[in-house]
Amino acid sequence: MVVRSSTWNYNSIGLWSGDEVVLIDPGLAPAELSMTAARAMGAGRMNAPRRIAHLVLTHAHHDHVRGAHAFPGARVWMPTIAARKPDAARARILAAGDRLSERLAGSPAPLSWPTVDEEFDETARVTFGDGATLELWFLPGHSNCTSVVWVPASRTLLSADYLVSPGVPFCRHEALLFEQALERLLALTDSLPIERVVPAHGDLLVGTEAVRAAIELDLTTFRAMRAAAERRLAAGAAVDAQSAEAVAALVAAASEARGFEAGLLAAQDEDNAARILREVAASGSAA
Ligand SMILES: [Fe+2]
Ligand SMILES: [Fe+2]
Structure with a gap:
């Protein structure tokens, strides 16, 4: 499930197996969070609603953490470096989130930092529902704390803020690290059957060729600038x-x-x- 926000082409992503749901970076406006929850839980199902069991927060930018408050009881997963942002960094991120809240009717103010249950350094595996799995991979570059999610069952990469606008990389940290992240993603397309990419903003990429082309376009841009x-x-x-x-x-x-x-x-x-x-x-x- 992908719920597109009216703000920043933001994509809230939900996956379910059996009666359990994982949400990835749910956001942004309260009305959108309610819609995400209703659809994920299976509003109108004849049997019991699905349970939102896990939240995966790919990185610590405010648009990616602000929705966590709406799903108490879910286990929250986050890269260690994102979960343990120093107080000054948290304050900066939350203040930026509060400025966005002024535009999003009904947002809680002030925003609060999510409580993280499961931190990971390099990789982690989330198992849910009828034995479905997600692989979480730490992949810094967009920020120093970004991760991406591999969904083996649907051969889908949830690329967080990578590949949001192919050809114009959305780098908020070190360009060199971003390039290395792109090179890792490109290498992964050789070893994994990545059939689609769902970035956290913007359009889905469908088909292995489209995925490779988008990664290569970002690399072309950075390499041309560096040269x-x-x-x-x-x-x-x-x-x-x-x-x-x-x-x-x-x-x-x-x-x-x-x-x-x-x-x-x-x-x-x-x-x-x-x-x-x-x-x-x-x-x-x-x-
Ligand atoms: Fe970001
Ligand atoms: Fe973002």
């Missing part, structure tokens, strides 16, 4: 995230390599360019 920054470094041009000209040069290189301009996602494109400029500048000054 442009390294050319500038070698030529003695500005490699400075504050330089509009440097950012524009990386964006132009990416647009040419992937074959389109970022359009509505231009701000994200420029943010990626700035992150890569900072990384290349740091590697240049270290060399």
Whole structure:
């Protein structure tokens, strides 16, 4: 089950087996959480409603944790580093969530940090219902605390904030780590029968070829930006995230390599360019 929010094309995901449900990153508005719960529990079923047994929170960004409060009694799973965010980071994340709440009628205020029952470092397995399983994989890059979910029974990867807008990666942490995460995902497409991807925002990717193409498009973008920054470094041009000209040069290189301009996602494109400029500048000054 995928419930699409009217905010940020956000996808709340539910899976069930037997009489148990797992929800992944449920959100965002209270009305959407109610709809997610009703559909997941099987509103109108002749037999007893399904039980929401587990919540998987892929990472600690506020849009991914804010819905947890609506499902008391479920076991909450989260990567260790996300579950143990320091107090200052929690306060920052919750404050951003509270700003979103002002736009979402009926949201609890202030938001609270979820209580996590099951932390994991690298991998974990959730078993539910009639023996169905989910694999949780820690995959930092989008943030330092992001994980993704593999659903063997439906050959589906729930990719959190990876692959939300192929060609314009949604990086909120280190671009180099994001690239490594994409390389791991690409390697996985060789060993796993990934038939579809459901990102936490935006459209589903259906078919192995579409999945590979989306991963490769993101890699193309980052590699083109990084190559442009390294050319500038070698030529003695500005490699400075504050330089509009440097950012524009990386964006132009990416647009040419992937074959389109970022359009509505231009701000994200420029943010990626700035992150890569900072990384290349740091590697240049270290060399
Ligand atoms: Fe995120
Ligand atoms: Fe997100």
